[in-house]
Amino acid sequence: GEQVEQRPPHLSVREGDSAVITCTYTDPNSYYFFWYKQEPGASLQLLMKVFSSTEINEGQGFTVLLNKKDKRLSLNLTAAHPGDSAAYFCAVSAGTNTGKLTFGDGTVLTVKP
Amino acid sequence: NAGVIQTPRHKVTGKGQEATLWCEPISGHSAVFWYRQTIVQGLEFLTYFRNQAPIDDSGMPKERFSAQMPNQSHSTLKIQSTQPQDSAVYLCASSSGRINQAPLFGEGTRLSVL
Numbered sequence: 001g002e003q004v005e006q007r008p009p010h011l012s013v014r015e016g017d018s019a020v021i022t023c024t025y026t027d028p029n030s031y032y033f034f035w036y037k038q039e040p041g042a043s044l045q046l047l048m049k050v051f052s053s054t055e056i057n058e059g060q061g062f063t064v065l066l067n068k069k070d071k072r073l074s075l076n077l078t079a080a081h082p083g084d085s086a087a088y089f090c091a092v093s094a095g096t097n098t099g100k101l102t103f104g105d106g107t108v109l110t111v112k113p
Numbered sequence: 114n115a116g117v118i119q120t121p122r123h124k125v126t127g128k129g130q131e132a133t134l135w136c137e138p139i140s141g142h143s144a145v146f147w148y149r150q151t152i153v154q155g156l157e158f159l160t161y162f163r164n165q166a167p168i169d170d171s172g173m174p175k176e177r178f179s180a181q182m183p184n185q186s187h188s189t190l191k192i193q194s195t196q197p198q199d200s201a202v203y204l205c206a207s208s209s210g211r212i213n214q215a216p217l218f219g220e221g222t223r224l225s226v227l
Contacts, residue, residue: 034215043204044218051213089156100146100169101216103156 002027004092006104014112019077021107023090026071032093033066034101035075039086047075047088080111115139117219119205125225126195134190134222138207145188146216147180148204156204162188163210195226 003026013019032051036044048064050073061084063076073090087108091101118137126132138145147159158172162182173180177195182188192199202223206216 032213032215036218043220044206046215046217049213049215091156100158100161101148101156102158105155 002030002092002094002102004090004102004104006090006107008107009105010108010110012110012112013080015081016079017111019080019084019109019111021075021088021090021109023073023092023104024071025073025092025102027092027094028068028071030071030092030094033073034091034093035064035073036089036091037086038089038106044089077109080109082111082113085109085111117205117207117217119203119219119222121222122220123223123225125227127227128196129194132192132195132199132224132226134192134203134205134224136188136190136205136219137186138188138205139217140186141209142207142217143185143210144208144216145182146206146208147188147190148206148218150202150204150221151200159190159203192224195224197226200224200226 004023006023011019034049035047037047038044050064050066065074077084087106089106090104093101120135143164145162149157160170160173160180161168165182177193180190202221204218204221206218208214208216
């Protein structure tokens, strides 16, 4: 089955720095990709979904890049601030059941003032 | 709009007791999912319903775990004879069921088995 590797497991940056989290996956049939943010004690908050073969999506303060050729997905927080401190998870889905997700192990991001 | 509602938020059971976890999906969502989150295993898919029908339970442990969706407004996850290794946060999610819609998660039920 699908395997998703997420790196790094922990990331500490200064306020205003960029932070990059990367996931690689194994199933070439994977088609749907998501990033979730989880603050301590809270649930998973959807950040971004991306579907196209190679796509850059921009959100509020972050960019998501999908490279299906390399089976790689990345999340780039362009100018991190302390409120971005949280765990981030990538999730991958194949086929028509987009709810059956395979998650990466998560990255705990700490943004220091 | 209320999000996915899970009750209770915390549940403590003794080893061997039964635990029932409840989930109310977002109104109008036809797909309901259960996941489990632990430090060691991370986020694991358990089971999935569409229009109340069980579609995929490939992640459910074969024994002691069962899930039901008796109506469109709630789903339950039941664990019989709970064991310490069942301790986890159990997350319910729902989606509209359309092909490109991400599941939206509830706040979870933290189950502690003593």
